[in-house]
Amino acid sequence: MTLQEEITRRRTFAIISHPDAGKTTLTEKLLLFGGAIHVAGAVKSNKIKKGATSDFMEIERQRGISVATSVMGFEYRDVKINILDTPGHEDFAEDTYRTLTAVDSVIIVIDGAKGVETQTRKLMNVCRMRKTPVMVFINKLDRPCKDPFDLLDEVERELQIRVRPLAFPISNGSTFKGVYNLYEKNLSLFTSDERQTADASTVEIDDLASVELDRYVGERYAAQLRGDVELVEGVYDPFDRDEYLRGEVAPVFFGSAVNNFGVRELLECFIRIAPSPRPSTAETRPVEANEPKMTGFVFKIHANMDPNHRDRIAFLKICSGTFERNRNYLHVRSGKQLKFSSPTAFMAEKKSVIDFAYPGDIVGLHDTGNFKIGDTFTEGEKLRFTGIPSFSPELFRYIENADPLKFKQLAKGIDQLMDEGVAQLFTSSLNGRKIIGTVGALQFEVIQYRLEHEYGAACRWEPISIHKACWIESDNAEQLADFKRRKHTNMAVDKHGRDVFLADTSYALALAQENFKDIRFHFTSEF
Ligand code: G4P
Numbered sequence: 181m182t183l184q185e186e187i188t189r190r191r192t193f194a195i196i197s198h199p200d201a202g203k204t205t206l207t208e209k210l211l212l213f214g215g216a217i218h219v220a221g222a223v224k225s226n227k228i229k230k231g232a233t234s235d236f237m238e239i240e241r242q243r244g245i246s247v248a249t250s251v252m253g254f255e256y257r258d259v260k261i262n263i264l265d266t267p268g269h270e271d272f273a274e275d276t277y278r279t280l281t282a283v284d285s286v287i288i289v290i291d292g293a294k295g296v297e298t299q300t301r302k303l304m305n306v307c308r309m310r311k312t313p314v315m316v317f318i319n320k321l322d323r324p325c326k327d328p329f330d331l332l333d334e335v336e337r338e339l340q341i342r343v344r345p346l347a348f349p350i351s352n353g354s355t356f357k358g359v360y361n362l363y364e365k366n367l368s369l370f371t372s373d374e375r376q377t378a379d380a381s382t383v384e385i386d387d388l389a390s391v392e393l394d395r396y397v398g399e400r401y402a403a404q405l406r407g408d409v410e411l412v413e414g415v416y417d418p419f420d421r422d423e424y425l426r427g428e429v430a431p432v433f434f435g436s437a438v439n440n441f442g443v444r445e446l447l448e449c450f451i452r453i454a455p456s457p458r459p460s461t462a463e464t465r466p467v468e469a470n471e472p473k474m475t476g477f478v479f480k481i482h483a484n485m486d487p488n489h490r491d492r493i494a495f496l497k498i499c500s501g502t503f504e505r506n507r508n509y510l511h512v513r514s515g516k517q518l519k520f521s522s523p524t525a526f527m528a529e530k531k532s533v534i535d536f537a538y539p540g541d542i543v544g545l546h547d548t549g550n551f552k553i554g555d556t557f558t559e560g561e562k563l564r565f566t567g568i569p570s571f572s573p574e575l576f577r578y579i580e581n582a583d584p585l586k587f588k589q590l591a592k593g594i595d596q597l598m599d600e601g602v603a604q605l606f607t608s609s610l611n612g613r614k615i616i617g618t619v620g621a622l623q624f625e626v627i628q629y630r631l632e633h634e635y636g637a638a639c640r641w642e643p644i645s646i647h648k649a650c651w652i653e654s655d656n657a658e659q660l661a662d663f664k665r666r667k668h669t670n671m672a673v674d675k676h677g678r679d680v681f682l683a684d685t686s687y688a689l690a691l692a693q694e695n696f697k698d699i700r701f702h703f704t705s706e707f
Pocket of ligand 1: 198201204206322438439
């Protein structure tokens with residue numbers, strides 16, 4: 181197969197949702213279609229994220245929460261699909277944000293009873309920033325749900341994206357009849373004895389006016405569907421794939437993941453319309469996927485897969501060319517040539533050594549502590565990919581050494597954990613104390629646990645009251661200096677030495693923005 185053919189047949193995406201909307205369940209069903217796993221429910225209690233594959237860290241076992249973001253590859257109708265799993269727990273949202281930098285599209289799962297929830301909104305902000313194409317799957321139609329038109333309106337309003345239903349449900353909850361596929365003009369009938377095993381029976385209904393429809397779903401629901409479809413066709417513009425690819429419109433599907441209902445339709449449409457690897461943006465130029473020379477960047481570092489070693493796995497997203505085992509690549513940041521004798525690919529239940537990988541693929545590289553998030557590998561060009569920012573953290577604590585004899589271990593541990601992107605480190609300009617910023621409270625426990633178990637260091641947390649950290653810059657050097665002088669007690673530097681303003685309250689932040697017009701306040705580290 182040529183490089184171009186390999187690229188064209190690849191789809192790399194993430195499923196995102198608010199916890200409990202059904203992301204894990206949907207992932208499992210997709211893997212079933214791909215034959216990557218064989219029996220529904222084979223994965224213990226439906227939780228792939230709790231399975232052995234992503235159970236890399238002791239802390240996960242202890243807490244039963246997936247701290248990991250793993251990759252699941254499978255083939256479906258000659259299409260190579262890479263699902264990048266994202267942590268279910270919202271405290272690990274930063275991990276999810278970063279994973280979104282490595283995907284070409286996204287499927288958003290929404291609970292039909294609950295509608296759009298906070299976590300979905302936050303994740304969508306990242307997709308919007310990156311213009312990532314999104315598809316929406318409204319789940320749990322077997323339960324009483326909100327009205328489908330209300331849900332569509334809610335998605336448009338809350339996620340700030342136009343929607344275009346490509347399927348439409350017939351009732352929900354105990355009277356859920358099925359889903360009419362507007363794209364293929366067929367009807368999938370829902371029956372409850374299909375639970376967990378087969379996919380639904382589908383009937384072709386070319387003409388909704390036909391009495392056949394009444395026979396399948398009953399007169400009342402047939403009439404309702406006719407009305408609904410008429411409304412859909414009247415209200416929503418025809419689906420335009422280019423708009424979807426530009427991130428302007430989201431096709432919407434309805435179904436029930438746990439019943440494997442509506443999932444095949446989603447998958448079929450996904451492989452047809454979702455983008456294959458898109459060009460990546462580097463500082464100096466855009467990089468096309470079909471360029472012959474290999475380029476890629478590290479978007480995630482995963483520590484301690486083997487608890488007996490402190491080794492890490494760096495997840496490399498291939499952006500262009502063909503990645504080859506045992507070939508020298510330039511690690512751009514260090515200027516060193518490195519080669520990898522056992523790069524791994526991730527399948528649903530196992531990882532295996534690979535000889536080649538193509539744009540869109542994720543390769544696991546063994547790392548002894550030298551790689552950082554955002555590191556670029558090339559065949560010699562000094563490229564640096566952009567679009568892998570740190571996000572402004574929301575929770576802050578001072579970190580103190582709790583064991584004076586282990587100072588070095590603590591410093592090394594903090595350094596490596598920050599490189600992995602577990603949290604962000606700021607140094608106060610006021611007193612030189614180190615401040616850790618995270619997006620979730622659980623992160624502090626993870627850091628403490630890992631410092632102790634992986635680095636033999638002990639830390640103590642002390643409270644600090646900060647509302648938000650933002651990076652600041654200005655072309656007006658005088659105003660910037662004035663700002664830094666006045667806000668001296670609230671200034672810090674990040675690990676790259678860049679100025680960060682630690683606002684005590686949202687009011688203080690708003691006031692600072694108001695009073696210092698020439699200063700730009702950034703909520704991601706890339707600007
Ligand atoms: P998440 O990864 O987004 O957090 O959600 P997950 O798939 O774990 O699903 C959360 C719960 O919702 C699970 O139930 C799951 O079985 C259920 N669920 C998923 N899809 C559907 C659906 O289409 N209809 C209904 N009625 N329920 C659905 P649980 O009781 O928390 O766990 P489990 O014991 O069933 O695994």
